[in-house]
Amino acid sequence: MNKKYFIHTFGCQQNVADSERIAAYCESAGMKKASSLEKANYVVITTCMIRESAENRVYGMVNNLIPLKEKKLKAGEEFTIVITGCMTGMAHRDKTGKMMKEVHRRMPAADLFLPLEEIGFELAPLRADSKTAFIPISNGCNNFCTYCVVPYTRGREISRPFENIVKEAKDAYKKGFKKVLLLGQNVNSYGSDIFLDGKKQQDLKPVYVKHLGKNRIPTLFPHLLEAVAKIGFEEVNFMSSNPWDFSEELIDTIAKHKNITRTFHLAVQSGDDEVLKRMNRWYTAKEYVDLVGRIKQKMPEAHITTDIIVGFCGETDKEFQNTVKLCKKIHFDRAFISIYSNRRGTHAYKHIPDDIPHPIKDKRWKLLDKLVNSQFYAENVKK
Ligand code: SF4
Numbered sequence: 465m466n467k468k469y470f471i472h473t474f475g476c477q478q479n480v481a482d483s484e485r486i487a488a489y490c491e492s493a494g495m496k497k498a499s500s501l502e503k504a505n506y507v508v509i510t511t512c513m514i515r516e517s518a519e520n521r522v523y524g525m526v527n528n529l530i531p532l533k534e535k536k537l538k539a540g541e542e543f544t545i546v547i548t549g550c551m552t553g554m555a556h557r558d559k560t561g562k563m564m565k566e567v568h569r570r571m572p573a574a575d576l577f578l579p580l581e582e583i584g585f586e587l588a589p590l591r592a593d594s595k596t597a598f599i600p601i602s603n604g605c606n607n608f609c610t611y612c613v614v615p616y617t618r619g620r621e622i623s624r625p626f627e628n629i630v631k632e633a634k635d636a637y638k639k640g641f642k643k644v645l646l647l648g649q650n651v652n653s654y655g656s657d658i659f660l661d662g663k664k665q666q667d668l669k670p671v672y673v674k675h676l677g678k679n680r681i682p683t684l685f686p687h688l689l690e691a692v693a694k695i696g697f698e699e700v701n702f703m704s705s706n707p708w709d710f711s712e713e714l715i716d717t718i719a720k721h722k723n724i725t726r727t728f729h730l731a732v733q734s735g736d737d738e739v740l741k742r743m744n745r746w747y748t749a750k751e752y753v754d755l756v757g758r759i760k761q762k763m764p765e766a767h768i769t770t771d772i773i774v775g776f777c778g779e780t781d782k783e784f785q786n787t788v789k790l791c792k793k794i795h796f797d798r799a800f801i802s803i804y805s806n807r808r809g810t811h812a813y814k815h816i817p818d819d820i821p822h823p824i825k826d827k828r829w830k831l832l833d834k835l836v837n838s839q840f841y842a843e844n845v846k847k
Pocket residue numbers: 605606607608609612613614615649650706
């Protein structure tokens with residue numbers, strides 16, 4: 465009898481894209497998709513660690529599967545629980561072995577901890593969305609923002625070969641996909657690892673991102689975006705992009721192609737320079753405002769959305785008010801605001817005390833959410 469697989473995905477669109485490849489991997493191993501979790505005997509859970517609540521949901525789900533697993537095994541059926549994604553990535557990268565021990569202890573019913581690297585990009589993904597093709601262009605991140613687990617869960621940034629991505633995009637277009645979403649933790653630094661390794665990618669000249677008057681990194685992202693835009697999709701989207709890697713060439717490339725999105729998600733995280741420094745974000749509030757100004761100058765129709773963290777370690781009232789001021793200046797179309805929570809393994813967890821009391825974090829969250837998102841809620845949330 466064919467094994468039946470069921471995949472449950474926690475977290476971001478990058479995880480959704482990973483799960484699409486895991487589905488292809490399962491099918492290549494002769495398994496069939498189960499119509500529900502109860503009918504499966506190979507359950508894959510793609511995990512997220514961005515917040516403690518996401519991590520706890522994974523533990524909760526695996527532990528809730530224990531009665532089903534026991535029932536299946538008693539009936540002589542196979543039942544395997546596979547944990548993959550960020551949690552497994554972090555556990556495999558933790559050289560002390562402590563995290564692996566902990567995930568085993570907290571999920572005794574899990575059978576396998578499979579690092580995503582084992583899936584690779586050779587198999588064509590089994591796409592879950594029928595309109596938008598999710599295409600990962602890179603994995604991991606080199607930025608080490610002090611609050612973020614990604615460099616530990618996904619490792620250092622690795623870019624996929626240019627031709628490989630363009631081929632996947634062309635295949636998706638031929639199959640009828642109207643939209644494409646290029647994915648990476650830091651899409652606009654795409655290709656820098658290739659050049660820093662001294663390798664050439666075709667004859668493409670790297671675009672140097674200027675930061676504080678210096679060449680920061682060589683990137684191929686404007687070339688890649690243009691190559692994908694020319695395929696003919698109705699809409700080309702990308703996420704996430706970092707403010708400090710948003711080059712002038714990238715702005716010009718987007719402005720040149722009408723089918724590239726005009727909605728830019730640019731995480732600001734804070735409007736205060738000292739907080740940004742503590743977060744290891746490489747721009748000032750003024751540089752961020754100037755960047756948005758340059759984007760809007762070339763594309764007045766641009767929409768800007770953002771991520772903001774309130775109550776980061778040591779955030780004073782004055783520092784928070786600088787975030788309020790920045791929001792009043794920019795008029796974001798939407799902000800995804802989160803209350804800071806300490807993530808194990810990060811620089812902030814080890815070195816910067818999480819000292820803002822929860823009621824203050826909560827008050828700041830409510831104030832900012834009302835200021836930035838009330839218009840969005842009024843237009844989008846049904847009463
Ligand atoms: S750039 Fe994004 S993914 Fe990378 S460390 Fe910073 S917040 Fe995390």
